[in-house]
Amino acid sequence: MSILLVDDSAENLLLLQSILQTGGYKDLLTAESAEQAFKHLGMDSSGGDGTSVDLILLDIQMPDINGIETCRRIKEVERYRDIPIIMVTAMAQREKLQLAFAAGAMDYINKPVNKVELRTRVGSALKLKQEMDSRKAREQELKKRTQELEQALREVKVLRGFIPICASCKKIRNDRGYWQLVEAYIREHSEAEFSHGICPDCIKKFFPGVEPG
Amino acid sequence: MTQTCDPNRGDKIIVHVDPDLKDLVPGFLKNRRKDVKSLVAAVERSDYETIEALGHTMKGDGGGYGFHAITDIGGSLEKAASNKNLQEIRKWVKQLSVYLESVEIVYK
Numbered sequence: 581m582s583i584l585l586v587d588d589s590a591e592n593l594l595l596l597q598s599i600l601q602t603g604g605y606k607d608l609l610t611a612e613s614a615e616q617a618f619k620h621l622g623m624d625s626s627g628g629d630g631t632s633v634d635l636i637l638l639d640i641q642m643p644d645i646n647g648i649e650t651c652r653r654i655k656e657v658e659r660y661r662d663i664p665i666i667m668v669t670a671m672a673q674r675e676k677l678q679l680a681f682a683a684g685a686m687d688y689i690n691k692p693v694n695k696v697e698l699r700t701r702v703g704s705a706l707k708l709k710q711e712m713d714s715r716k717a718r719e720q721e722l723k724k725r726t727q728e729l730e731q732a733l734r735e736v737k738v739l740r741g742f743i744p745i746c747a748s749c750k751k752i753r754n755d756r757g758y759w760q761l762v763e764a765y766i767r768e769h770s771e772a773e774f775s776h777g778i779c780p781d782c783i784k785k786f787f788p789g790v791e792p793g
Numbered sequence: 794m795t796q797t798c799d800p801n802r803g804d805k806i807i808v809h810v811d812p813d814l815k816d817l818v819p820g821f822l823k824n825r826r827k828d829v830k831s832l833v834a835a836v837e838r839s840d841y842e843t844i845e846a847l848g849h850t851m852k853g854d855g856g857g858y859g860f861h862a863i864t865d866i867g868g869s870l871e872k873a874a875s876n877k878n879l880q881e882i883r884k885w886v887k888q889l890s891v892y893l894e895s896v897e898i899v900y901k
Contacts, residue, residue: 589850591824594817595857602813641849670853692856692864695811 581706582607582632586617586650587639587668595693596637596668603699609633614645614653623657634709635702636665638685640676648679655684662712664705668693739769805897810859812900821858825851825893832870832886836879844882845874851889862892 583605585596593610600608609631611617615624617638622630636654640647647667654660667680667688677688686708689701744753745762752765763774783790810818828847835843851867866889873881 589854591817591821591850591854592857594820595814595854598814598817670849691853692858692861694857695813 581605581634581709582609583702583706584609584611584617584620584631584633584636586611586614586636586642586647588612588642589639592639592668592691592693596698599693599695599698600702603695603702605702614642614647614650617650618653621654621657621660623653633663635705636663637689637702638665638667640667640669640680648676648683651680651685652683662709662716664709666701666705739766804895806862806892806895807897807899808859808862809899809901814858815900818858818898821854821860822893822896825863825889829886829890829893832882832889836882836886839877839879841874841877845871848872848874848885859898860896863889866892 583600585593585600585608587593587596587610590612593612597608597610609620611620617636618624619626620631621633638647638651642650645653651665651667654663654665664687665685667677667685668691669677669680669688670691677685680688687701687705689697743765745751746753746759750762751759752762753759754765754768766772767774778786828851832844832847834840835847848867848870851863852871853864853867855861855863855865855867866885870882870885870889873885
């Protein structure tokens with residue numbers, strides 16, 4: 581799973597990378613500004629799809645576009661709506677956390693960064709992302725199954741409603757307006773099959789002298 | 794910061810740093826020495842914005858590398874710059890300079 585680190589301090593980026601890499605997180609991208617982050621995510625004017633990321637660590641205080649605004653813009657993009665964003669903040673910026681959460685952040689860690697805290701929070705966030713991805717995949721599968729079932733249901737042959745039948749010969753007028761034998765009609769409109777026999781009345785009528793069995 | 798003696802006397806300040814950061818620490822300290830020069834120049838021209846920015850960055854980065862004193866000094870510089878207090882700023886720039894000359898790292 582990949583992580584995007586966004587911080588205007590190159591040294592803090594190096595620190596985060598070092599702590600995460602030695603903690604087993606190898607797939608890391610870095611950005612020193614919101615613009616660089618948007619480029620990685622394919623949110624700039626270049627029109628590219630961007631790199632797929634599973635978690636973003638975002639410094640709150642950055643020049644030009646700050647972390648809160650960056651978070652808000654990322655969350656406006658449909659494909660990033662569920663991506664976990666962890667804000668990285670100094671103690672004095674705690675009052676900005678409420679704004680960050682309103683913009684879509686899910687958690688925060690303090691600066692200066694503590695190795696244990698960082699790895700724990702990142703681990704939890706990635707686990708959550710994995711669960712969400714699994715849930716989405718299951719929902720897609722369920723949706724596909726439902727569609728298949730609905731299609732199958734449409735194809736099921738059912739006899740219902742009023743059936744126009746000749747009072748004399750018992751032929752039935754089908755959907756195309758043609759009179760057809762009742763056997764042919766039932767075969768077309770159901771899963772039933774026929775096994776042919778002769779009823780006692782017909783035996784008496786057509787085969788006089790033969791005793792009905 | 795593990796302050797075992799008085800740096801103003803020329804004694805060493807022992808700082809224990811995570812061995813995982815061994816490759817990064819020399820570069821970090823080198824940049825802090827550059828920051829001292831930048832701060833001195835900024836003080837000369839009363840450039841509070843630069844001082845505040847440098848202080849803020851040191852505050853955020855220092856402790857992560859194991860140098861909690863740099864975090865503290867950075868925070869003090871940031872505050873002094875926002876109050877436009879040149880006397881305080883000079884005091885903390887001096888503190889930073891002495892600290893950087895006195896620090897001795899133990900990777901542990």
